[in-house]
Amino acid sequence: MPGNRAKDAQRKRNREAADWILRNSDPRQPAEEKSRFQAWLNADPQNCRTYNAAEQLLGDAQTAIQSDTALSNIRIKPRSPVKPVVIALFFLAIAGATFLSLDGPIRMQADVVAGVDEMPVVTLQDGSTVQLNSSSAIAVDFTPERRVVRLLRGQAYFEVAHAPERPFSVDAGPARVTALGTAFDVRYSDTDLQVSVTENAVMIEPEIGNSGSLQIHEGEQALVDRRSGSSVVQRVDSNVALSWRRxxxxxxxxxxxxxxxxxxxxxxxxxxxxxxxxxxxxxxxxxxxxxxxxxxxxxxxxxxxxxxxxxxxxxxxx
Incomplete structure (x- = not known):
């Protein structure tokens, strides 16, 4: 599908732009790398537009630094030719960390990002709906054969439009959750994956494409430890599982x-x-x-x- 190919190309372009932002901020960047950057800009007008958008995000990071009096008032007098480079790298590291804290990488991958005070409900192109918990993010990858939503961070509740010829899956890190019915909740953290089913059933693959899949049904919740791969299935009250929506x-x-x-x-x-x-x-x-x-x-x-x-x-x- 042309729309999905264009979306994949834009995500690749986003990653490349973020990479060039960090490279170009290095005061020791070699001349040949600057030439490669210029060639990348010239290869496609979209590259330039994407790079400018990434620069604006980093500009937000620098603004945040300047607004912090503890950082903006730092005055360092270099005592050797090496110090200016060290100082530049120091502030680059701070800007990079702030760029991360402003969700730069996530925002460049995601189609929907929920802020700390938001729990948005989104209708997808197939009619399915997704409600995101606060501080959560998703990317949508639909093709004529499959419907895939990547949960990049956080938690989301899915009500899936019926289309058995196009399986609906949620990818959360290395795990895949495929709908065998209509409604389920996925929470993805650094330590575990939690899936709660409120209607029908889902299939969980802790490692996409590998054996060891797990099927859970309405009224059940699975907790998969991301480190060990072990899983526990238990009964759950849907009102409890979905209390975050309130x-x-x-x-x-x-x-x-x-x-x-x-x-x-x-x-x-x-x-x-x-x-x-x-x-x-x-x-x-x-x-x-x-x-x-x-x-x-x-x-x-x-x-x-x-x-x-x-x-x-x-x-x-x-």
Missing amino acids: GQIAVDNAPLFKVVEEIGRHFSGRIVIAGDTVANRRVSGTINVTDTESALSFLRAALGVKTTRVGPFILIRS
Whole structure:
């Protein structure tokens, strides 16, 4: 399909533009690399437009640095010819880190990105709908043969339009979840993949294309450990599994770090837990994760922890 080929080409162009942005920021860049960059720009007018868009994203990162008085007021007097290079690389590293924090790489891959205060519902071209949790992102790759949505980060609930001749799958890292019915929820984190089925069934392939697939049915939830590949299937109340759509989470003896991960989706800064002992303490209850202060108040009351807020950071400690 021409539309999908164009989308794939644009994603490739996005990756190349981001790569050139970082290369061109290196003050030690060799002349031959500058020539290759110019050849890349001249190869296609779209390359230039994409590069300019990537530059604007990095400009946002530099603006963020300048707005931080602790960084903008740094004054360093070089004492040797090497120092200017070191200083330039230092600020490049900061800009690159800020570029990442502004979601530059994700935004250049994704078709839909949900902000910290958003849970958008999106209708796809086949009539299927997707609701994204806060701080989540998807990319859509539809062909005449298959419908594939890549969950780049976070969580999403899918209601799939009936078209058995075109299987509907959600790719989350190395795993693939294929609909055998109409509605299911996928949560993708650094440590695990959680799939909850609210209508009919899905097939889970922990490693795309490999054996060891797992089928789960309506009212069931599978938790796949991304490190070991082990999986656990259990019964789940759909109201509990989908409570995030109401801005809540309902947990039963869950580790604190998992709860904080969900609160963090709705918080524009960063929440840090001091030590594994605190991070692994268990908590139960229904928590309003869209209200950060309310959620932290619940944790203070339930676990006796203390919280300290400094700018965009919150520290949870015993």
